[in-house]
Amino acid sequence: MDHPCLVTLERDSAPRVLFSGDRLVKVDLPPGTRCIYPKPPIAKLKDLPAAIRHALHHPLGSEPLYARLRPGMSVTIAIDDLSLPLPPMRRPDARQSVLEVLLALLADHGIDDIEIIVATGIHRRMKAAEIRWMVGDRVFDAYWPDRLYNHDAEDLDNIVRLGETELGEPVELSRRAAESDLLVYVNISFVPMNGGHKSVAVGLGSYASLRAHHNPETIRSTHTYMDPGDSELARKIARLGRVVNEKLSVFTIETTVNNRMFDRNLSFLSKNEDDLDAKERFLLEALVATTARLPQAARQALFDKFPAPYEVTGVWAGETEAVHERTLARAFEQYLVPVQGQADVLVLGIPYISPYNVHAFLNPLLVSCLAQGYLFNMFRGAPLVKPGGTLVLFHPCTDKFDHEQHAPYVDFVHRILPETRDAVRLSHQYEQKMARDPAFLQMFRTGHAYHPAHPFYMWYWGENGRQHVGRVIVVGADNDYIPKLFGWETAPSMDEALYRARGGEARSLDVTLLHMPPIVMGDVTP
Amino acid sequence: MAGAYFDVDGTLVSTNLVHPTLFYVLNQGTPLATLKRLGRAALKSPSMAFAELVDRRTFNELLYSAYGGMSEDRLLSLADEVFDDVIRPALFPGARDLVRRSRDAGHDVILISGALDFIVERLVRHLDASGFIANRLEIERGTATGKMLKPVVAGPEKARLIREHAAREGWDLAECFAFSDSYSDLPMLSVVGHPAAVNPDKRLELLARAYSWPSFRLG
Numbered sequence: 001m002d003h004p005c006l007v008t009l010e011r012d013s014a015p016r017v018l019f020s021g022d023r024l025v026k027v028d029l030p031p032g033t034r035c036i037y038p039k040p041p042i043a044k045l046k047d048l049p050a051a052i053r054h055a056l057h058h059p060l061g062s063e064p065l066y067a068r069l070r071p072g073m074s075v076t077i078a079i080d081d082l083s084l085p086l087p088p089m090r091r092p093d094a095r096q097s098v099l100e101v102l103l104a105l106l107a108d109h110g111i112d113d114i115e116i117i118v119a120t121g122i123h124r125r126m127k128a129a130e131i132r133w134m135v136g137d138r139v140f141d142a143y144w145p146d147r148l149y150n151h152d153a154e155d156l157d158n159i160v161r162l163g164e165t166e167l168g169e170p171v172e173l174s175r176r177a178a179e180s181d182l183l184v185y186v187n188i189s190f191v192p193m194n195g196g197h198k199s200v201a202v203g204l205g206s207y208a209s210l211r212a213h214h215n216p217e218t219i220r221s222t223h224t225y226m227d228p229g230d231s232e233l234a235r236k237i238a239r240l241g242r243v244v245n246e247k248l249s250v251f252t253i254e255t256t257v258n259n260r261m262f263d264r265n266l267s268f269l270s271k272n273e274d275d276l277d278a279k280e281r282f283l284l285e286a287l288v289a290t291t292a293r294l295p296q297a298a299r300q301a302l303f304d305k306f307p308a309p310y311e312v313t314g315v316w317a318g319e320t321e322a323v324h325e326r327t328l329a330r331a332f333e334q335y336l337v338p339v340q341g342q343a344d345v346l347v348l349g350i351p352y353i354s355p356y357n358v359h360a361f362l363n364p365l366l367v368s369c370l371a372q373g374y375l376f377n378m379f380r381g382a383p384l385v386k387p388g389g390t391l392v393l394f395h396p397c398t399d400k401f402d403h404e405q406h407a408p409y410v411d412f413v414h415r416i417l418p419e420t421r422d423a424v425r426l427s428h429q430y431e432q433k434m435a436r437d438p439a440f441l442q443m444f445r446t447g448h449a450y451h452p453a454h455p456f457y458m459w460y461w462g463e464n465g466r467q468h469v470g471r472v473i474v475v476g477a478d479n480d481y482i483p484k485l486f487g488w489e490t491a492p493s494m495d496e497a498l499y500r501a502r503g504g505e506a507r508s509l510d511v512t513l514l515h516m517p518p519i520v521m522g523d524v525t526p
Numbered sequence: 527m528a529g530a531y532f533d534v535d536g537t538l539v540s541t542n543l544v545h546p547t548l549f550y551v552l553n554q555g556t557p558l559a560t561l562k563r564l565g566r567a568a569l570k571s572p573s574m575a576f577a578e579l580v581d582r583r584t585f586n587e588l589l590y591s592a593y594g595g596m597s598e599d600r601l602l603s604l605a606d607e608v609f610d611d612v613i614r615p616a617l618f619p620g621a622r623d624l625v626r627r628s629r630d631a632g633h634d635v636i637l638i639s640g641a642l643d644f645i646v647e648r649l650v651r652h653l654d655a656s657g658f659i660a661n662r663l664e665i666e667r668g669t670a671t672g673k674m675l676k677p678v679v680a681g682p683e684k685a686r687l688i689r690e691h692a693a694r695e696g697w698d699l700a701e702c703f704a705f706s707d708s709y710s711d712l713p714m715l716s717v718v719g720h721p722a723a724v725n726p727d728k729r730l731e732l733l734a735r736a737y738s739w740p741s742f743r744l745g
Contacts, residue, residue, distance in 0.1 A: 401738065403735050403738065403741075407738065407740050407741075408740075410738040411738075414738075433631075436627070436630060436631035436632075437631065437703075437720070437740075438530065438624055438627040438628045438630075438631055438633075438703070439703065439705070439720065439722035439740035439742070440740055441627055442620065442623075442624055442627070442740075442742045442744075443740055443741075443742045446620060446742060446743070446744075447742050447743075
């Protein structure tokens with residue numbers, strides 16, 4: 001029997017409703033199309049503060065946290081930034097819940113040399129209001145800005161080299177974290193590629209440290225981001241993380257959230273369109289019509305207005321790898337849907353948000369990263385689409401960038417990408433030069449722009465998808481040149497996209513729709 | 527190699543051309559001489575204010591006429607004080623770091639300023655920059671005439687000077703950087719491949735936004 005999250009469309013099936021940026025569009029897919037829906041949200045922890053205390057007192061592969069504390073010691077707490085979960089979760093954020101318990105415990109043990117670092121890696125600096133959102137008013141008011149601040153991967157005076165991996169990869173880290181008696185990491189795992197060694201080694205690392213693994217060669221060797229056991233990227237980061245854990249006293253706290261991305265009144269967005277009741281159908285029609293008519297700024301404001309009602313489904317603490325094993329198991333429990341066989345055509349509605357555009361417009365480079373990077377990789381086992389298969393994307397690919405956050409992206413897309421799409425050439429010929437651009441570095445260090453190397457990483461991120469997929473066809477693009485720049489084709493409709501995918505021949509195609517958001521992953525057996 | 531051309535006043539330091547000039551005017555040999563120069567400067571101030579609005583070059587010429595009659599010795603002997611008391615305290619907090627990062631990126635840092643050469647030279651040393659393009663006073667028999675030597679470094683002329691400088695150095699302008707705070711420096715920003723707006727005035731800020739130029743504040 002098929003899994004309840006797998007739906008095969010019939011001749012009289014309703015159109016599917018997909019995100020196309022910040023619009024919702026109705027799409028007629030051919031009979032026989034297999035739609036993979038997200039699993040319903042798994043149960044939340046009933047008493048979160050109690051679960052957090054339990055995790056700290058009964059850690060995995062470590063002494064209880066209280067046994068590692070002594071009065072007067074220095075403690076650095078690092079937390080994930082707002083790139084996850086997506087959209088930002090309703091308050092209290094899981095980070096706030098953990099911090100409040102953790103800080104009370106530290107205070108009970110006479111520890112007041114505490115600093116909290118937002119582990120941004122080379123992401124943009126979070127704004128004060130965003131940090132307040134993550135940590136809650138009480139923690140923010142007590143610690144911001146002197147003892148609660150963003151990591152600065154380019155503050156070279158405050159980055160230290162911990163050593164190298166056995167393969168000579170440099171391990172560089174925040175000086176404060178490295179020189180503290182104890183480093184506690186507070187994570188939210190949104191997808192299985194989050195957390196584990198990535199938290200400290202990437203989040204508190206330097207650009208030099210990141211280059212060892214954020215490169216096209218590593219991405220090309222990575223089968224899937226979403227299964228660390230099958231990811232060269234995860235293996236490399238783990239190598240760095242083990243050096244960190246050998247040198248420093250690290251205590252890891254990880255949390256998982258469920259799939260409740262939409263509030264109750266919008267939860268029908270993750271349902272089979274054939275199963276909607278009359279009220280839900282009406283609301284869906286209204287939403288499709290509204291997003292079609294509203295100007296872009298209003299649509300963005302509308303989506304920004306509603307944080308996600310995610311609930312915490314697990315919290316574990318202790319030694320990094322032991323903790324992460326549990327985190328992964330819970331994440332897979334929420335996301336994996338068993339799928340038999342790969343498709344000729346994988347259809348993806350590209351939503352309006354990615355980890356790198358919270359409170360900003362999803363620019364075209366992020367569309368490519370989301371499509372060929374994140375969404376293509378939403379599998380364990382084999383990719384959802386056959387080697388050489390077709391991705392059909394729904395997105396307008398609008399040539400628009402946030403002037404502040406994505407300033408270096410404009411240069412990358414309009415000055416560098418026209419020179420070459422070859423990720424290896426980009427990496428060897430252009431990346432370091434742009435990464436040292438003094439103006440973009442200043443915007444990164446003192447403003448809220450991403451690091452000038454970040455757009456390169458966004459391109460590399462799509463590299464395993466790019467190597468695997470034969471062609472990408474975009475439906476609904478409002479221009480031709482951006483898709484062309486990315487090496488994509490455009491089609492005015494789904495029918496036309498399928499006609500192209502068939503190569504003009506009258507052959508039938510296995511079509512699969514990954515119906516997300518919320519997050520869903522295929523556990524694919526070829 | 528490539529060059530990074532930095533405007534100075536408003537970009538790296540919060541002072542403008544008037545501040546050092548005022549220092550010189552206020553530090554004459556006798557109180558009477560100071561009073562005389564101050565009076566002359568006050569008389570010129572309406573025309574300077576008008577010139578500032580319409581033509582940078584005329585403004586510079588009017589401003590630097592205040593140096594007329596000052597001995598070269600005095601100009602140079604006060605230059606260290608001008609730098610220590612006026613310029614150095616006015617450096618924006620991030621200025622040194624920005625210049626250092628330009629050097630780290632392999633750029634030769636060139637300051638291009640309407641200020642006077644003997645002041646800018648001291649800033650070049652302080653920031654460990656590579657060189658400068660600045661205004662020079664005409665000196666006759668050891669005394670400033672109050673006129674400026676050509677070319678006058680201001681507005682569109684800066685673009686031409688950068689083009690010539692880059693050509694002499696064998697740099698590709700498309701690879702060069704330029705930093706300025708003012709819309710009046712649009713020609714200089716437009717001539718390089720990597721312009722950036724630093725502490726931009728409103729008009730430059732809008733323009734930088736329209737053209738997706740990097741824009742940030744050092745202050």
